[in-house]
Structure formats: C-alpha cells, structure tokens
Amino acid sequence: MPRINSPTELEELRKSILSKRDPDRPCIAICAGTSCLALGNDRVIGAFEEEIKKQSLEAKVDIRATGCHGFCEKGPNIVIYPEEICYMEVIPEGVSDIISQTVLGKKVIDRLIYTDPNTGEKAAHQSEIPFYKNQMRHLIGNNTKVDPKSIDDYLALGGYSALSKSLFEMTPEQVLEEIKKANLRGRGGGGFPTGLKWETARNAPGEKKYVIVNAHEGEPGAFMDRALFTGNPHSVLEGLIIGAYAIGSHQGFIYTRHDTPQLRNNIVVALTQAEGYGLLGENILGSGFNFNVEVHLDIGIFVSGESSALMRSIEGKTPEPRPKYIRTAVSGIWEKPSNLNNVETWANVPQIINNGSEWYTSIGTERSKGTKLISLSGNICNTGVVEVPMGTSLREIVYDIGGGIPNGKKLKAIHFGGPLGGSIPASLLDTPLDFDELAKLGAPMGAGGMLVMDEDTNMVDVARFFLNFLTDESCGKCVPCREGIRQMLKILTNITQGKGREGDVALLEELAEVAGNASLCALGRTSSNPLLSTLYYFRDEYEGIKENG
Amino acid sequence: MGEILLQIDGREVKVEEGMTILEAAQSTGINIPTLCYHEKLEPYGACRICTVEVETGGRTNLVAACLYPVQENLVVMTRSEKVDKIRKMLLELMIAHAPEAGALQELAQEYGANKDRFEKEPSFCILCGLCVRYCAEVKKKNAVGFVDRGGRREVIFIPEIAAKECWNCKECFPLCPTEALQAGYLLTEALAFPSGNR
Ligand SMILES: Cc1cc2nc3c(=O)[nH]c(=O)nc-3n(C[C@H](O)[C@H](O)[C@H](O)COP(=O)(O)O)c2cc1C
Numbered sequence: 109m110p111r112i113n114s115p116t117e118l119e120e121l122r123k124s125i126l127s128k129r130d131p132d133r134p135c136i137a138i139c140a141g142t143s144c145l146a147l148g149n150d151r152v153i154g155a156f157e158e159e160i161k162k163q164s165l166e167a168k169v170d171i172r173a174t175g176c177h178g179f180c181e182k183g184p185n186i187v188i189y190p191e192e193i194c195y196m197e198v199i200p201e202g203v204s205d206i207i208s209q210t211v212l213g214k215k216v217i218d219r220l221i222y223t224d225p226n227t228g229e230k231a232a233h234q235s236e237i238p239f240y241k242n243q244m245r246h247l248i249g250n251n252t253k254v255d256p257k258s259i260d261d262y263l264a265l266g267g268y269s270a271l272s273k274s275l276f277e278m279t280p281e282q283v284l285e286e287i288k289k290a291n292l293r294g295r296g297g298g299g300f301p302t303g304l305k306w307e308t309a310r311n312a313p314g315e316k317k318y319v320i321v322n323a324h325e326g327e328p329g330a331f332m333d334r335a336l337f338t339g340n341p342h343s344v345l346e347g348l349i350i351g352a353y354a355i356g357s358h359q360g361f362i363y364t365r366h367d368t369p370q371l372r373n374n375i376v377v378a379l380t381q382a383e384g385y386g387l388l389g390e391n392i393l394g395s396g397f398n399f400n401v402e403v404h405l406d407i408g409i410f411v412s413g414e415s416s417a418l419m420r421s422i423e424g425k426t427p428e429p430r431p432k433y434i435r436t437a438v439s440g441i442w443e444k445p446s447n448l449n450n451v452e453t454w455a456n457v458p459q460i461i462n463n464g465s466e467w468y469t470s471i472g473t474e475r476s477k478g479t480k481l482i483s484l485s486g487n488i489c490n491t492g493v494v495e496v497p498m499g500t501s502l503r504e505i506v507y508d509i510g511g512g513i514p515n516g517k518k519l520k521a522i523h524f525g526g527p528l529g530g531s532i533p534a535s536l537l538d539t540p541l542d543f544d545e546l547a548k549l550g551a552p553m554g555a556g557g558m559l560v561m562d563e564d565t566n567m568v569d570v571a572r573f574f575l576n577f578l579t580d581e582s583c584g585k586c587v588p589c590r591e592g593i594r595q596m597l598k599i600l601t602n603i604t605q606g607k608g609r610e611g612d613v614a615l616l617e618e619l620a621e622v623a624g625n626a627s628l629c630a631l632g633r634t635s636s637n638p639l640l641s642t643l644y645y646f647r648d649e650y651e652g653i654k655e656n657g
Numbered sequence: 658m659g660e661i662l663l664q665i666d667g668r669e670v671k672v673e674e675g676m677t678i679l680e681a682a683q684s685t686g687i688n689i690p691t692l693c694y695h696e697k698l699e700p701y702g703a704c705r706i707c708t709v710e711v712e713t714g715g716r717t718n719l720v721a722a723c724l725y726p727v728q729e730n731l732v733v734m735t736r737s738e739k740v741d742k743i744r745k746m747l748l749e750l751m752i753a754h755a756p757e758a759g760a761l762q763e764l765a766q767e768y769g770a771n772k773d774r775f776e777k778e779p780s781f782c783i784l785c786g787l788c789v790r791y792c793a794e795v796k797k798k799n800a801v802g803f804v805d806r807g808g809r810r811e812v813i814f815i816p817e818i819a820a821k822e823c824w825n826c827k828e829c830f831p832l833c834p835t836e837a838l839q840a841g842y843l844l845t846e847a848l849a850f851p852s853g854n855r
C-alpha cells in the first residue's frame with residue numbers, strides 16, 4: 109500500500125482506482141449482514157463463487173460481500189449492478205439461473221423480485237420497491253456499494269475527501285463551526301448538540317484529549333449501528349478523525365461489542381488499511397496532524413454504553429457509572445477531556461463537511477436535522493434497517509416503508525428507545541420523527557429502535573419486559589435504581605398474574621418518581637419511562653387487570 | 658484554592674473551593690444524613706440518602722451532597738418536601754433488606770418511613786460498599802468485593818485472600834451500617850465454603 113502524502117496524491121489514487129473499474133461490469137452485491145448470514149447467505153456467497161469459477165467468469169463478473177442492505181425481512185438479499193436489480197430470499201439453488209439469465213442475459217427473473225403483498229405489483233429496482241423508495245439513505249445506502257474490507261471501494265465513492273478538505277482547507281475552528289451550524293444532534297439517545305460537546309472538549313484545559321465511538325448498541329431491538337459500522341466502517345472512522353482534528357485530540361477509542369466478531373474484524377481491517385494509506389497515524393496525508401485509534405471490547409451489559417461507565421470500562425475498570433457533576437467532555441477517561449459520540453453521529457460528519465451545513469439543515473425539522481437510522485421491528489411486515497429524513501411521520505414509517513401490520517391485525521402502539529424509552533398509542537401515528545416531539549409525548553427516540561405492536565399486545569407486559577431487562581442490565585450500585593426497579597417489577601408481575609392490589613398504581617408512580625429523581629445515572633433516572641408512558645396512555649390496562657384479578 | 662460563598666438552608670457559608678456540599682455543610686455544623694459515605698474513602702454516591710436540593714441559575718435540581726462540588730452563589734436546601742419524600746422511600750426500600758439495622762431505624766423514625774411498606778427480603782446488606790471500598794482503598798487488599806450486577810448484586814469475601822488477611826484485620830466490620838456481624842457471617846461463610854457450595 110503506497111502512503112498518501114498530500115491531497116493531490118489522494119485524488120490521484122482515487123483516479124487510479126476508478127480508472128481500473130468499469131462501471132458497466134456486472135457486480136453482484138450480496139448482503140453479508142447479521143440477519144442475512146443467519147438466513148444462510150454465506151452459502152449463497154459460496155454458490156456464486158463456485159458458479160463464476162465454473163463458468164470461468166472471474167474476469168467478467170465481480171462479487172461483493174457487503175454489509176446489511178436493510179430489508180432484513182426479505183433476506184438473503186442481493187443487488188446486481190450496474191442495473192441495480194434487487195433479488196430477495198435468494199437460495200444457493202437459484203444462483204446459476206441468476207448468473208445465466210440476469211448477469212449475462214440481462215433478463216429480470218420474476219420470481220426473485222419484490223411483489224407487493226397487497227397489490228401484487230412487482231418491483232425490481234431499489235427506486236421502485238416501496239421499502240427502499242420511501243427512504244432517504246444517505247448513510248446506509250452506501251452499504252450495497254462497498255465491500256467493508258476494501259478501503260478502495262470507499263475511496264471510489266469519494267471517501268476521505270471530507271478529511272482531506274478539513275485538514276487542508278479548514279481550521280479546526282471552522283470544522284467545529286460547520287458542525288455547530290449543521291445542528292447535528294447526538295444519535296446515541298440524548299440528542300445532545302454535537303458541536304457544543306466538541307467545543308466543550310476542545311476548550312477544556314489539558315494537552316491530552318480523547319475522542320470515542322460508542323458502538324456498544326445495547327438497546328434491545330436496535331441493530332442499525334451494527335449495520336452501518338459493519339457495512340461501512342470507513343464512514344465512521346473518517347468522521348472520528350475529522351472530530352479529533354476539530355477537538356485537538358490525538359488518541360481515539362472505539363468501544364464496540366465483544367459478541368459481534370464480524371463487526372470487530374471489519375473495524376480492525378479498516379484501521380489497518382487507513383493506516384497503510386497514511387489516513388491514520390502520524391502526519392495524516394502529510395498535514396502534520398497525528399491521530400491513533402484503539403479498539404476496546406465492551407462488557408456485555410446495557411449500562412456499559414452509558415458514557416461514564418463506558419469510560420471506566422476503557423480504563424480497565426468495572427463499568428459502573430460515575431456521577432457526572434463534571435461533564436466527561438471535561439473530565440472523562442483518566443480524567444482527561446473525552447468526547448463520546450454514537451456511531452451514527454460520527455458517520456454524519458463527513459457528509460456535513462463535504463456538502464456543507466446548509467445542505468444538512470435543509471433536511472429534517474426545525475430542531476432535528478438530517479436523516480435518522482431506525483431499526484424497525486415487532487409486529488410489522490417489513491423488519492429492517494430504515495433511514496428517513498427527520499420529520500417523517502410515524503405513519504409513513506409503519507405503512508409506506510414498513511408495509512403495515514401483518515396478519516390483518518390493527519396497530520396498537522409504537523415503542524421507541526428500548527428500556528429507557530416509551531410507548532405511544534396508534535392515535536398519535538401522525539407524530540413526526542423528531543427528538544423533541546417524541547420526548548414530549550413520553551417516547552424519547554433513544555438510539556432509534558422502533559418496536560411496532562399490534563392489538564394483541566398487553567402493555568403492562570411491555571413495561572414489565574423492560575424493567576426485567578434492566579434488573580440484569582443495570583449495575584446495581586445505587587439504591588433508587590436497584591431497589592426501585594426490584595419493587596416496580598414485583599408489582600407489575602403481580603398485576604400481570606391477576607394479583608394486583610389497591611394502591612399499586614400510586615405506589616408505582618411514587619417509586620418511579622424517586623428512581624427518576626435520585627438515581628446516580630441516566631439509566632436509573634429514565635428506567636421508569638416505559639412504565640410511565642404506558643400508565644399514561646394505557647392506564648385502563650393496569651386498572652382493568654386488577655379488577656379482573 | 659480560593660474561597661467560595663454559598664447558601665445552605667438560608668445561611669451564608671464561606672468554604673474552600675473543591676469541597677463537596679456535604680463537606681461544606683459539615684464544616685458549618687449542618688447535618689446531612691449519609692450511609693455509604695466515609696471520610697477516608699472516595700465519595701461513592703450509592704445510597705443517595707444525602708440527596709439535597711440545589712438551585713443554580715434559577716433551576717432547582719436534586720443532587721447527591723457527597724459528590725456535588727460547591728459553586729459560587731449555590732443555594733442548597735438540605736431539607737425540603739421533595740428531599741424528605743425521597744429519603745423516606747429510600748429508607749423504606751433499604752429497611753426491607755436490613756430490618757434490624759440501627760442506623761436505618763433511627764433515620765426511619767426521623768423521616769416517618771414505614772418499615773413494613775415493602776415485603777421483607779432480609780439480606781442484612783444495603784450494598785453501601787463501605788467494607789469493599791475500605792479494603793480496596795485503605796488496606797489495598799481487595800479481600801471483599803461485589804459480584805453480579807443489577808438486582809443480583811452482592812458482597813462476598815474472596816476466600817484465597819480472606820484466609821490470609823481478614824482474621825487479623827476485621828477493620829471493615831465496624832463500618833457496616835446494618836449489622837457489624839453481617840461481615841463476620843459472610844467471612845465465615847467464605848472460609849468455610851470456599852468453592853461457593855452453599
Ligand atoms: C444506560 C445507558 C446506555 C446507553 N447505551 C448507549 C449505546 O449503546 N450506544 C450509544 O451510542 N449511546 C448509549 N447511551 C448514551 C451515551 O451515554 C451517550 O450519551 C452517547 O453515546 C453520546 O453520543 P451522542 O451524543 O452522539 O448521542 C447510553 C446511555 C445510557 C444511560
């Protein structure tokens with residue numbers, strides 16, 4: 109790998125990569141995301157390799173094992189370029205037909221394309237399939253176009269041009285200003301303004317500063333960070349390096365899951381390749397800026413994604429939250445200023461630098477800008493990873509993209525934000541996807557897990573499920589959270605078993621208030637969100653069950 | 658270090674910069690209850706019984722006095738309706754695990770806590786971590802530690818270390834706010850059944 113020593117050399121390299129690529133040459137992009145692999149896509153990949161060898165097509169047809177395409181419901185997914193034909197539910201036995209009829213014969217195979225279950229209408233291209241065409245896939249859309257293990261694929265799409273622009277055409281202050289003007293807000297749950305956090309870390313006293321990617325993704329029902337980071341690791345890494353430059357940090361950390369070897373592997377490969385090209389390490393692109401990144405594996409417990417617990421974990425200690433009367437951006441890892449952002453937050457940075465804050469703020473609502481990744485699951489026809497502009501109504505997500513509720517059932521509620529989020533009833537379906545609107549309704553967006561529930565769902569059970577989850581996934585250090593959750597869970601269990609008692613609801617509310625006001629970290633303080641939201645919107649279910657019992 | 662002027666319970670108080678609210682209050686003779694605090698140990702903030710109300714920039718917040726650093730012009734209320742309500746329930750929650758604990762009973766009386774509000778689950782431990790932290794921070798032996806997490810968290814003595822260190826020390830026993838004997842019980846258990854077969 110030649111080291112790149114200037115922006116000019118970067119552009120030359122890009123040109124040389126592109127010149128070796130024929131845009132008309134067929135390429136089969138096969139999803140190797142977690143869900144498709146579980147459905148047997150490794151065998152599909154194997155079958156394509158074999159078939160291509162058998163027909164001696166190695167010089168004519170490319171295969172690309174990619175990250176998640178998004179439409180997990182219909183996996184195993186493949187996309188055939190240059191026509192961008194999407195085939196779904198592909199099995200190894202269908203591979204030889206695909207090669208001969210579509211790749212070589214340029215004919216669409218009807219049985220493999222999307223069929224609308226309601227109208228029977230068929231659609232062969234992403235631009236026609238409702239699940240895809242109603243999205244705005246600025247972040248996840250590149251997943252089908254890159255092999256996560258190939259930095260050249262990322263460079264071919266214009267990758268690292270934002271880094272080059274930042275280092276050579278902008279001062280760190282200008283980069284910071286652009287992110288502030290873009291109104292980028294953190295995607296990890298809090299929606300905190302990213303530019304302000306960067307500024308705090310930048311202005312905090314001290315030479316040593318850290319920047320960190322939070323790739324813990326512990327929220328049950330959330331799988332979009334994994335999809336993005338596994339499928340396009342360089343987009344996150346590029347954002348991180350730009351952030352480090354703006355903040356004045358020379359050391360980064362990636363805190364990622366210990367139980368997703370594919371993600372870990374792709375990250376390590378990406379780091380190695382970026383270093384090889386001189387996009388990471390000493391004197392990046394010949395700019396004089398130095399920056400290194402270390403990978404840390406998480407402790408598989410939900411609370412270790414909380415910022416202060418995560419930082420303790422990186423220090424090698426038990427991931428117990430630390431009280432944050434001093435912000436981690438000022439005093440974090442080893443008491444040094446430490447700027448933590450979510451995977452998706454970092455991935456937004458390169459496109460803001462490339463296209464400008466004005467472009468970015470043209471997407472979204474007044475106070476929530478850009479697109480948002482959503483993990484769509486539950487009682488929904490199209491489970492998968494979805495990306496929409498902020499402001500998209502929940503109705504559009506459920507019906508236009510999600511394809512509605514299966515088995516002819518009615519929609520009952522939507523739950524956002526996992527164990528620290530809340531549920532809202534179907535009557536609020538026209539609510540826009542927006543940090544503040546959803547928080548106001550008691551269903552804060554969290555990281556973007558969107559759980560759809562049909563009429564058969566028992567809402568007390570939903571609250572109970574999340575509290576039960578937190579029993580095992582909190583640290584247990586402080587009394588209001590540990591004991592509050594214990595007692596709330598007991599009461600809910602009794603109610604669901606028909607053993608509810610007079611005064612249960614009032615006691616639940618009091619426990620929720622104490623946990624909410626007195627807990628040490630945000631887990632305890634928001635642990636009763638699911639309970640409170642279901643009490644608010646579905647109170648009769650709590651009281652009704654009591655009467656029946 | 659400079660001096661800081663703040664208000665605690667309506668009184669103007671001048672204290673050293675870098676102090677916590679708890680230290681500031683103690684230095685002027687104002688009492689804030691604590692259970693997991695110990696002056697020789699790093700502040701821990703687990704029992705939350707020292708929760709107080711503070712006002713900064715027109716906003717009131719509930720914070721742990723043992724951790725919150727004093728600031729110029731901070732207004733602190735060590736008792737208020739909200740504070741008392743929180744302390745009362747925290748005591749009720751803890752007393753379910755340690756019904757006989759003297760320190761808890763006294764506070765329960767003061768805050769009108771109902772000792773029978775929650776079903777008794779005596780573990781004789783409120784997980785304040787005084788023994789664990791004293792052993793780690795002062796004695797530097799780590800003979801006693803936390804295991805498990807969330808609702809299953811508990812304190813155990815590590816048999817290999819305890820067998821060597823504990824009989825001649827036992828300095829953590831009197832720190833226990835629930836029952837000094839509880840530590841002795843756990844220690845005996847650890848030594849008698851070192852493989853955890855209990
Ligand atoms: C209990 C708990 C778990 C969390 N887990 C995650 C997580 O898995 N991933 C994440 O990005 N943020 C998580 N967060 C939020 C982080 O604390 C932090 O706010 C976030 O990573 C900051 O990044 P952002 O500003 O880009 O959103 C969690 C917070 C809490 C309280």
Ligand code: SF4
Nearest residue numbers: 584585586589629632
């Ligand atoms: S609120 Fe819960 S998770 Fe957070 S420190 Fe307290 S016990 Fe641990």
